[in-house]
Amino acid sequence: MHELSIVMSIVDIASEQVREHDADYVERIELEIGSLAGIEPQALEFAWEAAVPDTVLEKAVRNIHYLPARARCAACSQEFELQQLFDPCPHCGEYFSDLLQGKELRIKTMTLIGKEEPTPSN
């Protein structure tokens, strides 16, 4: 289950931030996950419960935003929502498109107890 290793790297990043800012623990964490990032929400939930006890994220309220996948058609330039990678354009049927959003897997913000430190989002 790769969700577990994802949660463990989130724990690592959070521990790092807490140490860097001399905080105690994370109060709130906001994640952005694209619908094509390969993350199963229930598996993520399960992995979270398994991985956070005794870490700085133990008491953190988590807020997960699931982002729908969007693409721009290479032929007609219309933007559309993708259910799966390589879905054809609904306007013209073209298969080539540029993915605009959907593979995100990032920490949007983290609130450390005592102070607020937004992490750079890229």
Ligand SMILES: [Zn+2]
């Ligand atoms: Zn098109």
